Amino acid sequence: MSSFGNLLEQLVKETQNTSLCHFAPELVLCATIVSLLLLRLLSLDRWIPTYVAVLLGTITSLGLAGSQLLGLLNGDTHAEPFFSGLLMFDAFGAFLRSLLALFLVLVVALTVLTGIPDREDAPDFYTLLLGSTIGMLLMAQANNLLMFFIGIEMTSVPSYVMVGFLKGRKQSSEAALKYVVYGAGAAGVMLYGLSLLAGVLGTVAIPEVSTHLATILGSGSGISDATSRTVILAILMVLVGLAFKLSIVPFHFWCPDAFEGASAEVAGFLSVASKAAAFGLLVRFVYAFVGGANQVAAEVFTGLGIAIGAIAAITVTFGNLAAYSQTNIKRLLAYSTIAHAGYMLMAVSAMIVILAGGRSIEGMDYRAEAARCLEGLLFYLFVYLFMNLGAFAITALLRNQTFSEKIEDFNGVAYEAPVLCVCMMACVFSLVGLPPLGGFWGKLVIFSTLFVSGKIHWFMWVMLAIGGINTVFSLVYYIQILRAMFIKPRAEGARPVQIPTAISNYALLITVPVLLLGMFPTWTTELANKVATILLN
Amino acid sequence: MDSLGPELATYLSIAWLLPLVGFVIEVMNGFGQWNRLSRKAALLAIACIGTGFLFSSYAFCRWGTETNWAVFAEHESHDGHASVLDNPKEVGHDHHAENKSAVPLAYSGKFYTLAKFGNLELSLDYYIDSLTLLMFCMVTFIATCIHVFAVGYMSDELTIEYVDHHAHDSHGHHVHRLGRFYRFFSFLSLFCFAMLGLVIAGNIFQVFVFWELVGICSFLLIGFYTERKSANVAANKAFIVNRVGDFGFIIGLMILWTYCGTFNFTEYKSGETMKPGLFEMVRTAEGELTYTDDTHETVALHTSNEHGHWVAPQGESTKRRTIPYMLLVVAGLGVFGGCIGKSAQFPLQTWLPDAMEGPTPVSALVHSATMVAAGVYLAARFFPVFTSEVLLAIAYTGCITLFVAATIAVVATDIKKVLAYSTISQLGYMMLAIGLGGWAAGLFHLITHAFFKSLMFLASGAVIYGCHHEQEMPKMGGLFKKMPITALTMLVGVIAIAGLAIPGTPIAFSGYHSKDAIVATALAYTQHNPVHFLLFMTPLVTAGITAFYMFRLWFYTFTGTPRDEHVYEHAHEVPKVMFVPLLVLSVLAAGCAIGGEHGQLFKMISLSEPVGLAEGVPASGVAQVTLPSHDDIHAVHSTAGVVALLAASLGTLTAFLLYCKPVVKPENIKNQFPGLHNFLVEKWYFDDLYEALFIRPSHAVARWATGFDRLILDGILHGAAKSTVIVSAIDRKFDEGFVDGIVNLVGNTTRRFGYSLRVFQTGQIRQYVMFIAVSVVALFAVLFALLPKA
Amino acid sequence: MDPLCFLSALIFLPALGALILVAFPSKAVDAMRMFTVAITVLVFAMTLNLWLGAGSFDSSIATIQPVAEGVSKPWIPDWNIHYRLGYDGISLPLVVLTGFVCVLAALASWSINKLHKGYFMLFLLLETGMLGTFLALDFFLFYVFWEVMLLPMYFLIGIWGGPRREYAAIKFFLYTLAGSVLMLIAMLMFYFGSGREFSLIKLAELAQDGHTFDYTTQVIAFVLLFIGFAIKVPSFPFHTWLPDAHVEAPTPISMILAGVLLKMGGYGILRIAFPLCPLGAQAAAYTLVGIGVFSIIYGAFAALAQTDFKRLVAYSSVSHMGYVVLGMAVWKINEHNGTDFWLQGMSGAMFQMIAHGVSSAGMFFMVGVIYDRVHHRNLNEFGGLANRMPLYSGLAAGIFFAGLGLPGLCGFIGEVAVVISTWNFSPLLAIIAASGVILTAAYILWTLQRVYLGAEYKGPHSEEIDHMPFNAREAFVAFTLLITAIVLGVYPAIVFDAMNPTLQGLVDSLQKAAPADAATAVTQALQ
Amino acid sequence: MExxxxxxxxxxxxxxxxxxxxxxxxxxNAIGVLIGVELVLNGANLNFVAFSRYSPLALDGQVAAIFVIVLAAAEAAVALAIAMNFYNCHLSIDVDRGDELHG
Known part of the structure; x- marks a missing residue:
């Protein structure tokens, strides 16, 4: 029993000394949730608006996450697993946590401005929001297949509710039902895959996966035996679950419906945050397999990378084409979200291909190149945070004036809300990927990684071409929004739009980084590169 | 004497640029403060061109003085001009003085560089020889006369409300407009500038530049009555038909530029070294081509040797510049193509009669005396580059032209059209002469023709003015009594062009001498080349026709009984300002060629004759024609003179019998040959032919070009769209108006596809979930199918 | 002033002006107009200073100035991207042209009748984009400026354009974006092929050393780049955006579009496509010449069939810009003149760009003037303007003659220099190209006849012609253009002298990198 | 026992x-769909438990199973709530009735 006692003692010690510190941002968010509930319980929310507490909590969380990131980058602290290896404390995770926390702050600020949860529902809404975020933070740090699933579920369950939060609206309830059914189904498939994976590999700890896998794949019979096939099947099922979160074709169906049914704020939140977290998870998961792959596995994973790339290309194309015919701006942006997930998936695909096949290419520092892929992904996520939130936020802000989210109802608003519309223009052009906006730089980095990985397999060049063509196509539907705002005349008798300065400032606050990231991306790219290099070495 | 070249260049440049200054001032002030009633523009224009004449004359005198007037010294020998060249030669030529006796006296130099590409250089140069000087004097003099005449002729433009009886608005009223006196003179000034620039040009590129400029002046002047559609159409036609010729011109330029690397006529200074011009490159000092092979397929281009001679480097050096003989022919034909356009030669002669829409002084200056002669001038100037094939082509072109135009002139009734056709015909004579090697004869005719044709045009202008803008001869008749001065001066011109003379006496008008020279050349030529007998017969016959239609014109207009009382009633003699130029010109038309081949004018021209022509040129090339020497021509001169005179007299007599003392009614003849008459009246159907051959097809191609996007891509689009419709089972009309170009094709296809994707997005949860299952299975299958089998 | 600062000031002065415009009250239209004109004049003065000012441009130097590798500051160091500026004989004339056309376009902007502030801001931003494109020497920077230009253009056409403005604007945008995506891919090829280098000068050196980029790479890159630039030029078959964009754009924007934007295509070919892929360029030379010739003829024929005045001028641009592509590509050495004919073609092409910048801007302006009065552009419903508006018609005739290629005016020099250099390359194509002179004359003269000549004006709004006389501002713009056309036509050496050393250097280095006509080159070497 | x-x-x-x-x-029926989800989750759970016995996964598998049960319960609760909401709006829990959002 003493060993158990020792174990327990060690656990407590570890928890107190390191794990809780590392877990501080999440803890702050938990505390915020509790305080929200308490505030309402004590009826204090009459004096203290809910959002004040939420903002306080989220900003604190952001500060903590940021300082952790800085610490890790400066080498003050070092990467280590915590909570007995369930979670991983490293720069990659810290980066995503900071990003998510920052995003959370911005979303909360947006909800304050749009007033989407009314006073009564605010604590519930923020509870769900924060809860979902905590799930995402877990996803970003998951170091264990179980945490993998827990993180996804923690993210998903509150978001189901948030989608259906607009009470009494048919569309909203329908969207939520679709989301939940689809999500639960996907989660089920993924879990089944996880169970197979864990069973076959005999471990749930992600860092151990690669060694176990190498043993299996290297056991002589290659991948043709049942075990290997089971592993591949399992991986595939897990990827289905992730693809659902990322809304990758063909697991994207929920996305437009859910986004259209949900309020723009929620849609914006889901489109960025759940993607960022899921990509974090995907990278970790994939790296676990590919990172230590041997020669046999290299071929398999190059194939896998290309397959993912093909799916990414299909996703981009599908997202862009389907967006053509949309009349609802949220729905249009939902398809745009799908397309952008495709672009980002391209980076992952390039990373897999380079990691798996780069060693055999002479003169290629494959780890550095892979780090560039990851850098591209992280940078893209960072820009995407601003530009996509910007687009959704401005939609939400204008919706509060026009009471509609139809594109045609935004006709001519540019002349009554110039700042918002100019910001929208910047965000939209950034989404298209035009310089000197951040989206361009993100695409450039990703395209460049595709180009480099093309040396390993020509298909990556095809993807590059597809990506390029899609950039052109995407212009057509994005510009519908701007055309409505700037070129079409305001409808006769339309209600005049008046935008308070605070709202304009908020829009500027989101948009200026888009511009700055495009003109001076160095700071961010270097940061992302550092993070990526640390993860991949 | 080194300074003479630049000095002459200075004088001529002043003469050349003064009209430009005049033009600028006239145009500026025309829009500005000058009112519509002011004659200042005319005075300025006359001052400019008059001063230009003085400077030209002074340059001429300077030249004469420096050469001690050797040209006018009595030298019976045809190579008399060699003595002139005892004087030191022109700038920069001293280092190969031993060549000088064979090279015509010429001064060349550069104004400034337009562009320089490595060793290639485009510049504005001058090239001054006796021909240049002569042309300057002739052009400025005639232009001055015509300017003066135009003051009278255009005086009805001095109004603020000019009624144009030939232009109607949509209600059928005459168009009222402001008078445009100043504009007319500013255009005339611009034309003078361009024409003189063409004459002084020292390289073929520069000729092209001014070639185009005279073309545009011609365009502006033909279309002077902008309200008249016919005038606009004629102006366009003139310019565009000329451009067709210029197309050939450019091809010639391209070939020469590519193979010779220069456009200069003669040697020029590039940096510190002298480089050969086109003439030195193509011809030796003896005026012959140098072949590099026995089959005569390649011509060597000369470069400077260590002694400063222009020779072809010997041996199989690849550095030797050569030009395929065929390309030299093509280049010559190309440049001649330009001449065809400008000089209205067959088959581009159709624009000139239409160009008579312009005011008559314009016809006199631009479309008879100067611009149209520029083609002949260029053909002469560029003579050294032409090979025998080109010369033969020139000869036949001239031959056909002179005949075709003369036949049409026989049936023309518009007084100016008759003159226009006669101009074409006479230009044909000039071309013929040049093609036959009668270089000096052709230019001789150019000068004499300039005088008598401008005279006749002005006279016809006077008639038109006197008859209040009536141009149809059938409405005239008997005008001699009303306007005797005009009639008499016109008669001088008619006699001159008909080539009448009293045999055995020196009494002969200018046209006799020059045409005589041409016919003599033709005769000598035919003697050497009997195959080409038509080149003698046709001009001979046409000489008769010429006399016939010119006298027909005169008799028709001035004699007989008035055919239209109204016109006759109002006819009156023209004012002094108009008839004085007529008188001046008639003196020159009659007397400018005094002495014929032994006269000063002919000698002056001969001085510039290309080397080697005097001795004749033996047969060579594909054409195998021999050019007669001066001696040959001289030998047949009297014979030719007699037959030509005979032909002319016959023509005159016929005209007299038909139109003055009608023995036979012209109508009867007309009715006898309705087909032929129609054929001639319709101008040999050239216009219709071109309409069908070129104008309509090019408009069709234009429509095709503009419809390419719509029609072709539309078809593709419809096909693509239809198949997409079937595939996606969506039948929705889409905006056909956007269908324009490939972008739309792609755009619409993708949009369609986008719409079709909505089918999948059914909104039904069960199907969504089904997708999960199906997708997983499908992905699994695909992945396993693709994975490498270890 | 430090050259980098000066060039940056030149580029960003208009952008600064646009920012200042924000502060103007919306009602102060005249103030905004004058302010914009003042800014453009200032920029033009700076460009002139760059050209003529003491010590700023030495026309005898072939390399980039003020220093051979361009003045630069690191911009995005981890990508080795520099903010690198400089000018030489190729870009400087175009920079000056930009300054010049912008002044006149600003003066032509009086006809803009709504949302003045937005218009002038976008106008100035556009100028920044254009100047930046011409002055940038870093591929990435070039690309950024290239794209930056798109946005204002889209809105300028889309908001202030004609009835089908949305369509035209998006068409323009799509075409150019498609081109720039291709350019982007080529850019990546060079970037990674060269070991992460974006400097156009270094890339050119690497490309011309013959080892860094192999033949296949160069051909692919050239095709990508050429399509990107050909869209802008525009060459057949990438030209169909142009008529729409021109027809719908407001007059001053048409002027800029024709006067400057199209030149970027030609400039890109000379600055990037040729130096960076000499082998590819050489392999494609015949195709390029073919495209150039076909564009000349096709554009001219298409122009002949138009009934819309502006569309006609737009197609004439297609035709005229065909000479540019043609002239650049006549890459063949001649036994005696070496690369001189190619140099001539290039110089002619460059000159043609300048000349077309002047003449087409003028033509569009002249169309705009009459459009402002009668509000239609149907060629069959004009006529008689020569009497109604004599000064206008006279100036218009002059400018159209410049487009026609009349000697003494700017259009002639470029066209003729290009055409006569072509025979050396291909006699057949030379002949076809030369036939363009006939068609050009035909459509221009026919246009003049239908618009200015004739007995009377046949279209609607006849009274407006009398109510709105040709005013001094318009006359000034037209006069300036005509005088420039004449000066360039009479003394083209001012432009040729400025650009010839640079072009000579370019031609020599390209010929060295990809010897044309190898047999001849060997023979020459043996001697 | 074997x-x-x-x-x-x-x-x-x-x-x-x-x-x-x-x-x-x-x-x-929405409830039916949820039952399907539960079946899937339980299939996975069974795997976990089975593997915990037969593979090196050991206790981790059982822990996972427990967690999954908890999460499945939470998810089911939320899903039922959402189904209720849907019913309130549509007066049906036939998932095919939710077809407003499409295209």
């Missing part, structure tokens, strides 16, 4: 999984 082989357990799990998927895809 020990049940791993494969047999996995087969049961697989059957559960497939049944669940079929249930999800065919049931029109």
């Amino acid at each position: 020990a049940v082989s791993l494969n047999s357990l996995l087969w049961v799990g697989a059957v559960l999984f497939v049944c669940g998927v079929i249930c999800m895809t065919t049931k029109r």
Whole structure:
């Protein structure tokens, strides 16, 4: 029993000394949730608006996450697993946590401005929001297949509710039902895959996966035996679950419906945050397999990378084409979200291909190149945070004036809300990927990684071409929004739009980084590169 | 004497640029403060061109003085001009003085560089020889006369409300407009500038530049009555038909530029070294081509040797510049193509009669005396580059032209059209002469023709003015009594062009001498080349026709009984300002060629004759024609003179019998040959032919070009769209108006596809979930199918 | 002033002006107009200073100035991207042209009748984009400026354009974006092929050393780049955006579009496509010449069939810009003149760009003037303007003659220099190209006849012609253009002298990198 | 008692999984769909437990199973709530009635 006692003692010690510190941002968010509930319980929310507490909590969380990131980058602290290896404390995770926390702050600020949860529902809404975020933070740090699933579920369950939060609206309830059914189904498939994976590999700890896998794949019979096939099947099922979160074709169906049914704020939140977290998870998961792959596995994973790339290309194309015919701006942006997930998936695909096949290419520092892929992904996520939130936020802000989210109802608003519309223009052009906006730089980095990985397999060049063509196509539907705002005349008798300065400032606050990231991306790219290099070495 | 070249260049440049200054001032002030009633523009224009004449004359005198007037010294020998060249030669030529006796006296130099590409250089140069000087004097003099005449002729433009009886608005009223006196003179000034620039040009590129400029002046002047559609159409036609010729011109330029690397006529200074011009490159000092092979397929281009001679480097050096003989022919034909356009030669002669829409002084200056002669001038100037094939082509072109135009002139009734056709015909004579090697004869005719044709045009202008803008001869008749001065001066011109003379006496008008020279050349030529007998017969016959239609014109207009009382009633003699130029010109038309081949004018021209022509040129090339020497021509001169005179007299007599003392009614003849008459009246159907051959097809191609996007891509689009419709089972009309170009094709296809994707997005949860299952299975299958089998 | 600062000031002065415009009250239209004109004049003065000012441009130097590798500051160091500026004989004339056309376009902007502030801001931003494109020497920077230009253009056409403005604007945008995506891919090829280098000068050196980029790479890159630039030029078959964009754009924007934007295509070919892929360029030379010739003829024929005045001028641009592509590509050495004919073609092409910048801007302006009065552009419903508006018609005739290629005016020099250099390359194509002179004359003269000549004006709004006389501002713009056309036509050496050393250097280095006509080159070497 | 082989357990799990998927895809009733989800989750759970016995996964598998049960309960609760909400709006829990959002 003493060993158990020792174990327990060690656990407590570890928890107190390191794990809780590392877990501080999440803890702050938990505390915020509790305080929200308490505030309402004590009826204090009459004096203290809910959002004040939420903002306080989220900003604190952001500060903590940021300082952790800085610490890790400066080498003050070092990467280590915590909570007995369930979670991983490293720069990659810290980066995503900071990003998510920052995003959370911005979303909360947006909800304050749009007033989407009314006073009564605010604590519930923020509870769900924060809860979902905590799930995402877990996803970003998951170091264990179980945490993998827990993180996804923690993210998903509150978001189901948030989608259906607009009470009494048919569309909203329908969207939520679709989301939940689809999500639960996907989660089920993924879990089944996880169970197979864990069973076959005999471990749930992600860092151990690669060694176990190498043993299996290297056991002589290659991948043709049942075990290997089971592993591949399992991986595939897990990827289905992730693809659902990322809304990758063909697991994207929920996305437009859910986004259209949900309020723009929620849609914006889901489109960025759940993607960022899921990509974090995907990278970790994939790296676990590919990172230590041997020669046999290299071929398999190059194939896998290309397959993912093909799916990414299909996703981009599908997202862009389907967006053509949309009349609802949220729905249009939902398809745009799908397309952008495709672009980002391209980076992952390039990373897999380079990691798996780069060693055999002479003169290629494959780890550095892979780090560039990851850098591209992280940078893209960072820009995407601003530009996509910007687009959704401005939609939400204008919706509060026009009471509609139809594109045609935004006709001519540019002349009554110039700042918002100019910001929208910047965000939209950034989404298209035009310089000197951040989206361009993100695409450039990703395209460049595709180009480099093309040396390993020509298909990556095809993807590059597809990506390029899609950039052109995407212009057509994005510009519908701007055309409505700037070129079409305001409808006769339309209600005049008046935008308070605070709202304009908020829009500027989101948009200026888009511009700055495009003109001076160095700071961010270097940061992302550092993070990526640390993860991949 | 080194300074003479630049000095002459200075004088001529002043003469050349003064009209430009005049033009600028006239145009500026025309829009500005000058009112519509002011004659200042005319005075300025006359001052400019008059001063230009003085400077030209002074340059001429300077030249004469420096050469001690050797040209006018009595030298019976045809190579008399060699003595002139005892004087030191022109700038920069001293280092190969031993060549000088064979090279015509010429001064060349550069104004400034337009562009320089490595060793290639485009510049504005001058090239001054006796021909240049002569042309300057002739052009400025005639232009001055015509300017003066135009003051009278255009005086009805001095109004603020000019009624144009030939232009109607949509209600059928005459168009009222402001008078445009100043504009007319500013255009005339611009034309003078361009024409003189063409004459002084020292390289073929520069000729092209001014070639185009005279073309545009011609365009502006033909279309002077902008309200008249016919005038606009004629102006366009003139310019565009000329451009067709210029197309050939450019091809010639391209070939020469590519193979010779220069456009200069003669040697020029590039940096510190002298480089050969086109003439030195193509011809030796003896005026012959140098072949590099026995089959005569390649011509060597000369470069400077260590002694400063222009020779072809010997041996199989690849550095030797050569030009395929065929390309030299093509280049010559190309440049001649330009001449065809400008000089209205067959088959581009159709624009000139239409160009008579312009005011008559314009016809006199631009479309008879100067611009149209520029083609002949260029053909002469560029003579050294032409090979025998080109010369033969020139000869036949001239031959056909002179005949075709003369036949049409026989049936023309518009007084100016008759003159226009006669101009074409006479230009044909000039071309013929040049093609036959009668270089000096052709230019001789150019000068004499300039005088008598401008005279006749002005006279016809006077008639038109006197008859209040009536141009149809059938409405005239008997005008001699009303306007005797005009009639008499016109008669001088008619006699001159008909080539009448009293045999055995020196009494002969200018046209006799020059045409005589041409016919003599033709005769000598035919003697050497009997195959080409038509080149003698046709001009001979046409000489008769010429006399016939010119006298027909005169008799028709001035004699007989008035055919239209109204016109006759109002006819009156023209004012002094108009008839004085007529008188001046008639003196020159009659007397400018005094002495014929032994006269000063002919000698002056001969001085510039290309080397080697005097001795004749033996047969060579594909054409195998021999050019007669001066001696040959001289030998047949009297014979030719007699037959030509005979032909002319016959023509005159016929005209007299038909139109003055009608023995036979012209109508009867007309009715006898309705087909032929129609054929001639319709101008040999050239216009219709071109309409069908070129104008309509090019408009069709234009429509095709503009419809390419719509029609072709539309078809593709419809096909693509239809198949997409079937595939996606969506039948929705889409905006056909956007269908324009490939972008739309792609755009619409993708949009369609986008719409079709909505089918999948059914909104039904069960199907969504089904997708999960199906997708997983499908992905699994695909992945396993693709994975490498270890 | 430090050259980098000066060039940056030149580029960003208009952008600064646009920012200042924000502060103007919306009602102060005249103030905004004058302010914009003042800014453009200032920029033009700076460009002139760059050209003529003491010590700023030495026309005898072939390399980039003020220093051979361009003045630069690191911009995005981890990508080795520099903010690198400089000018030489190729870009400087175009920079000056930009300054010049912008002044006149600003003066032509009086006809803009709504949302003045937005218009002038976008106008100035556009100028920044254009100047930046011409002055940038870093591929990435070039690309950024290239794209930056798109946005204002889209809105300028889309908001202030004609009835089908949305369509035209998006068409323009799509075409150019498609081109720039291709350019982007080529850019990546060079970037990674060269070991992460974006400097156009270094890339050119690497490309011309013959080892860094192999033949296949160069051909692919050239095709990508050429399509990107050909869209802008525009060459057949990438030209169909142009008529729409021109027809719908407001007059001053048409002027800029024709006067400057199209030149970027030609400039890109000379600055990037040729130096960076000499082998590819050489392999494609015949195709390029073919495209150039076909564009000349096709554009001219298409122009002949138009009934819309502006569309006609737009197609004439297609035709005229065909000479540019043609002239650049006549890459063949001649036994005696070496690369001189190619140099001539290039110089002619460059000159043609300048000349077309002047003449087409003028033509569009002249169309705009009459459009402002009668509000239609149907060629069959004009006529008689020569009497109604004599000064206008006279100036218009002059400018159209410049487009026609009349000697003494700017259009002639470029066209003729290009055409006569072509025979050396291909006699057949030379002949076809030369036939363009006939068609050009035909459509221009026919246009003049239908618009200015004739007995009377046949279209609607006849009274407006009398109510709105040709005013001094318009006359000034037209006069300036005509005088420039004449000066360039009479003394083209001012432009040729400025650009010839640079072009000579370019031609020599390209010929060295990809010897044309190898047999001849060997023979020459043996001697 | 003869020990049940791993494969047999996995087969049961697989059957559960497939049944669940079929249930999800065919049931029109929202509750039925949720039942399908539960079947799928339980199939996975069975795998975990089975592996915990037969593979090095050991206790981790059982822990995972417990967590999954908890999460499944939470999810089911939320899903039912959402289904209730849907019913309130549509007066039906036929999932095919939710077809407003499409295209």
